[in-house]
Amino acid sequence: MNTSSTPIAGRCTLVGAGPGDPELLTVKAVKAIQAATVLLVDDLVSEEILAYARPDARIVHVGKRGGCKSTPQAFIERLMITAVREGETVVRLKGGDPFIFGRGGEEVEHLREAGIECAVVNGITAGLAAVTSLGVPLTHRDHAQGVVFVTGHAKTGAGAQEDPTDWRALAAMAHNARLTLVIYMGVAGARHIERELLYGLSGDTPVAVVQHATLPHQRHIATTLDGLQARIAEAGLASPAVIVVGDVLRGLAAAALPADADRFGT
Numbered sequence: 001m002n003t004s005s006t007p008i009a010g011r012c013t014l015v016g017a018g019p020g021d022p023e024l025l026t027v028k029a030v031k032a033i034q035a036a037t038v039l040l041v042d043d044l045v046s047e048e049i050l051a052y053a054r055p056d057a058r059i060v061h062v063g064k065r066g067g068c069k070s071t072p073q074a075f076i077e078r079l080m081i082t083a084v085r086e087g088e089t090v091v092r093l094k095g096g097d098p099f100i101f102g103r104g105g106e107e108v109e110h111l112r113e114a115g116i117e118c119a120v121v122n123g124i125t126a127g128l129a130a131v132t133s134l135g136v137p138l139t140h141r142d143h144a145q146g147v148v149f150v151t152g153h154a155k156t157g158a159g160a161q162e163d164p165t166d167w168r169a170l171a172a173m174a175h176n177a178r179l180t181l182v183i184y185m186g187v188a189g190a191r192h193i194e195r196e197l198l199y200g201l202s203g204d205t206p207v208a209v210v211q212h213a214t215l216p217h218q219r220h221i222a223t224t225l226d227g228l229q230a231r232i233a234e235a236g237l238a239s240p241a242v243i244v245v246g247d248v249l250r251g252l253a254a255a256a257l258p259a260d261a262d263r264f265g266t
């Protein structure tokens, strides 16, 4: 429903830029980027991807690196709405997949409230690419019957609990239903996550942490659940990284031979 009297002139597309490697963009994403007159770009989107944009396109960096700490979400949405009403072809470029964390869902809702329907182009989500980059399948008949993508940094503040993720319940479920856990935004809270997951999973459950997945400077560690926080600290891993927990990783540490140590960061 268009609640505004202003007619909608332009178009808006939320585009998943994938985990980092420009070759992991979809053809649809490249076409949308090439058609855009205005691009609103998140931090985790690499410059090589922006090379697909038209030379006269207006590129606005709205992530933390753009200037101040981080552009407020409401401001980004206002920019999108204004540009669409001015007749621009707007692309909102988001890391990974637009609908896996990263607030893509909220953006679509808020634009809809302003009478603007956004198209959405999937991207390869970081958790998927990170695990594949290690040569590990997220599911494998012998080890896992499913996978859970979960945030380690759930919404806090008014109306939300401090830590709404019930890690103990998740651990029990992962154990009983044989699920792989892929934890986004979890590195800063790894100590807490490790402690809580140990209520339902054994200390020798394989764990990997992958930073900058699919980029030339990718690093990872392979360890066990009871060594998660210690190994993250030792290796100095930080955001952006995903933590992967589950038996699909069995054999990864053994496979990382000394000759691979640099490449794998182990």
Ligand code: SAH
Pocket (backbone or CB within 6 Å): 019, 020, 044, 094, 095, 096, 097, 098, 099, 100, 101, 102, 124, 125, 126, 127, 130, 183, 184, 185, 186, 210, 211, 212, 213, 214, 215, 239, 240, 241, 242
């Ligand atoms: N929509 C994105 C996720 C946004 S939340 C997606 O689908 O991938 C941001 C988090 O994603 C980061 O904190 C990190 O946990 C993860 N992430 C994004 N890019 C990553 C990368 N190249 N390597 C590892 N983790 C990444």
